[in-house]
Amino acid sequence: MKRTLSALCKNEPGVLAKMALECEKYDANILSLAAGETENPKVSRIVLCVDGNDEAIDEVERYLDSLDVVIQIDDLSRKDFVDRELVMIKVGMDREQTGQLMQIFEVFRANVVGMGQKTITVELSGDQERVDGLIKMLIPYGIKSMCRSGMIALKRGDE
Structure with missing residues (x-):
């Protein structure tokens, strides 16, 4: 089962490694992991x-909650939350495909961030x-390379 955990942690070296190791210990596969400072530079989410x-x-959640570097942990899967991910994709193109690709980008509101002779790079x-x-939609055109940021998420509402 897929679950999304959000942890507020002290912004210290080694916190991310401890969390990842705990997932491995309990045979929980990390599908994505995103970390960054919050509005308080001493705290990371x-x-x-x-x-x-x-x-x-x-x-895993119980163990993480017991760590002294973890301030708070939430299982967002059991709450209403909003999530986002950033992806950059470099796809092959030729002159005949440019119009079709631009239509796909427009439908998804993807932004062109780079263009070569044989490829186009978009972000979404x-x-x-x-x-x-x-x-x-882009697989048939030949994805040359891709990078996904991993999911970031926050609870909805006033919490």
Whole structure:
């Protein structure tokens, strides 16, 4: 089962490594991991999208919550949340395909950020479904390289 954990942590060396090792210990596969400073430079938010059985992920969550560097941890999968991911994709193109590709980019509201003789590079920010949709549409054109940021997420509302 896929779950999304969001942890506020002290912004210190080694925190991310401890979290990743704990996932491995309980056989929870990290699908994506994003970390960055919050509005307070002494605090980072780490968003882990993990896959595994519920018991294993519950154990990971309990352990992470017990670490002295973890201020707060939330299982966003059990709450209403908003998520985003950034993807950059370099896709092959020729003159005949340029119009079709531009239409796809327009539908997904993807931005062209680079262009070569044989490739075009676009960026897209959106939820995982939107990112996956763009990738699926571009596969027939030949994806040359791609980089995904991993999911970032926050609870909706006033919490």
